[in-house]
Amino acid sequence: MLQTNLTHITSEDQFNEIINNNENVMVCCGRMGPMCVPVYEIMEDLKGEYSNVKFADMEFDIPSAHIIRNLPECRTFTGLPFTVYYKDGKLVKATSSIQDMDQVTSIINNELLNQ
């Protein structure tokens, strides 16, 4: 289990339930490594500010994480974490490796909230 204050996704069913039952979803799939931890922390910080976005994480090395690892949009990725953004159940953006606060909020505002 990842040591974060985010919702932990541990199965494919839970992943599908979350992306289908929430309008805006950000899932960070990684390990407790140096490139991943900053992204989790940003998500924890943004939880209060973006109440209309569901923030979740998923361990990269559990079998169910193939649902993110094997996405066509992630096939060229070579850096953890893999971060995916869903709107109305559809993937709208995927990023590889560390992202900063500006990059994450820009994607949330532009791709999820259409601001």
Next chain:
Amino acid sequence: MRDYNFDVIVLGGGPAGLTAGIYLSRAKVKSVILNEGTVGGQTVLTHEIANYPGIDSVNGFQLARTMKNQAIKFGCEVRGHLKITKVELNGDLKRIEVNNKETYTANAVIIASGGKSRTLNVPGENKFKGMGISYCATCDGDFFTGKDIIVVGGGNSALEEAVALTKYAKSVTIVHQFDNFQAFPHAVKEAQNNDKIKFIMESEITEFIGDEQLEKVKIENQRTKEISEMEIDGVFILIGYVPNTEMFEGIIELNESKEIITDKDLKTNIPGVFAAGDSVQKKYRQITTAVADGTIAALNSIKYINS
């Protein structure tokens, strides 16, 4: 613009800043840590810390989180992932503007802004980050199993990580700008004795090329200026760190490496402004030295505000 007043503001949330926060808040000094990135600084980049006295072995994330929780427990406010937009350090009341919408004031400031990974700053570097370019061998090494990769750098990190990456990669080519290494001799020897490692010396990568993913690099020989292309699956850039002191240029006295100049009490050239950790001019940059700096700066800032 919202205003907040504290006794001491700490700029930076690495080991130096967090230690300062612990000492300040335990002394009942109203303090806040303002941090631009992830709280914990470069400590969170370390997978295993085995030389921190009193702890057998710990990963950097856990150590940083414990320090952060200690600071918060004693009453220090910790705010991360901020953008510091303006600093006014002259005068008795110091002002720090954050995100262009909040102002923090205090009678003393401790700068513990740390350092960040040095980048090559050449075309394609941003585009292929996570698509072939990595700054963390431990994190991303397994994506390059059976592949040909480059490690850029000539220090201990570069050579040690190059050796570690041979567990995954088919071949590792070290590209280094000088004709000799800055790493310790034992690290150089270990790399030279590894059959999977090749060396391209006196050379620099000048461009990363590819479509969706990194496919090749341009390499310039620094002596002959000859440019060649090399097909490659991945590049790990491990060329050290630079201090996060851009925002203090022209305000605080810096040396030629942009490190903050302090006296033995960690006072800068401005009264009431102290500095600690990796952004300070010093020889040894360790978590232990950062923690010592944070302690000294905190205690001297308390003395300053009480004087």
